[in-house]
Amino acid sequence: MEQPTSANHHPRIAVIAAFNEDRFIGSVVLKTRRYVDHVIVVDDGSQDQTATVAAEAGAIVLRHDHNQGKAQAVNTGLRKAREMNAALVILIDADGQHDPAEIPALIAPIEAGAADMVVGSRFLGVRNRIPRWRILGQHALTLVTNMASGVTITDSQSGFRALSQRAINAMTFRPEGGFSLESEMQFLAQQHHLTIREVPVSVTYAERPKRNPLGHGLQVLNGIVVLVSQHRPLVFFGVPGILILLAGILLGVVVVQRYNAYQTLAVGTALISLLLSLIGIQTLFTGIILHSIRALLTPGDRE
Ligand SMILES: Nc1nc2c(ncn2[C@@H]2O[C@H](COP(=O)(O)OP(=O)(O)OP(=O)(O)O)[C@@H](O)[C@H]2O)c(=O)[nH]1
Ligand SMILES: [Mg+2]
The missing domain is CATH 1.20.58 (Methane Monooxygenase Hydroxylase; Chain G, domain 1)
Structure with missing residues (x-):
């Protein structure tokens, strides 16, 4: 059901970075549209039908002609959201792991003026079935990110978030940052004195991991080292x-x-x-x- 929006000249916008997600992107866009005014899908050089399916589901589709990584894709999406005068932005994964029905809970603290960034945490309240070794990796990255950034949260790697206008303006990520963008958000929040809140969210791990989790973790870790050297x-x-x-x-x-x-x-x-x-x-x-x-x-x- 479409939620009433306060003012359409300050729309609620969802930004979805997607890479080869044509199996899921259609339903994610359709479900997300129930809770926001616009959905922006940044197709990061996909070789499948991601862009076509997203457009047919009603998204505004921006395309990178070659793969530039998640950080740069979100940069592209946030730039467009700023041009569109977004009142707030929701970031949600394209692969159906997040539940768009949780968007209202995620944006509530921002609409109440109580937060600049709301992180959907997989480790608060809701009992999620996450493979044990992945929990270990996620907690390790959270520990390092918390210590390095000086900002403590329970799930530094969650891709399901909401950003206020202040946060949207503060967030531009290292273009080569790839999957370390979630960690970078904590450094930027510290730098710009943004208020962070966490909300419990559910997550599904029905599929096998798409890439080597160790390589993925090391890439994020490497990103955090660069962030510490630059920010602190x-x-x-x-x-x-x-x-x-x-x-x-x-x-x-x-x-x-x-x-x-x-x-x-x-x-x-x-x-x-x-x-x-x-x-x-x-x-x-x-x-x-x-x-x-x-x-x-x-x-x-x-x-
Ligand atoms: N722009 C962009 N987005 C990407 C890229 N790789 C993945 N994504 C998107 O980033 C989001 C999270 O990526 P996933 O591969 O699902 O990462 P994950 O959820 O940590 O790992 P899984 O458990 O394997 O799903 C999804 O929406 C992907 O489509 C990329 O190279 N570029
Ligand atoms: Mg995923």
Whole structure:
């Protein structure tokens, strides 16, 4: 049933990144249309009928002529949503794993003005049947993302989300980010001081995974390392810098103690101590300098 929308010049828009999803995209678009004003499907160079089926189901279809990855596809979809003056955007997967009937619950905190980003969490309240090894991987990525971004949620990798106008304007992802875009949202939320809420959602894992989950996880992990180096250089360089410097100082203490006890200078150890101290200081200063440059370039951001 079509939900009444407050003002059509500020529509609710769903953005769906899709790659070779012609088996599911039709029903996902039709079900999603019940809850939003427009559905944008970004067909990311699919070789199947994704674009045709999505258009027939009533979506606005944008096409990449070659595969550019999920992050860039969502960038394309959000750009269009901004042009259309979206009041809010729902992100939902194209493969039918999410239930569009849960969209009203997902957008409620945004419509109440209580959140900028609502994450549909697979690990809150609803008991989902998720293969155990996938839960492990998802929790590992969430732990790393939470620690790295400084923002804590229960499901960092969920693709089912809602964004307020503020969040839509803040969200532009690294084009090469691929599947690390969900993690990147947490870094951007931290940078732009966005309020995050989580809502329990259901998810189905009826199909076999489409690609090697280990490779997928490592790709996300690699994306998180890049994000930390770019968003939080002080943590990325400062922490190892201090640790290396401490190791250098400790070795230095050992050298001095030996000298006091035996009146002989352990030249090798002394050189290693000096080298570690210099590398530590260099790394620490790299972090401080990058942090300052970043602060100058992004005045709104306070780490
Ligand atoms: N734009 C774009 N979207 C993609 C690409 N690969 C997957 N997607 C979409 O991203 C969403 C999530 O991808 P999935 O492959 O389902 O990832 P997943 O849900 O973690 O893994 P599965 O359990 O195998 O489904 C789906 O809507 C896909 O169509 C891609 O290369 N480009
Ligand atoms: Mg999926």
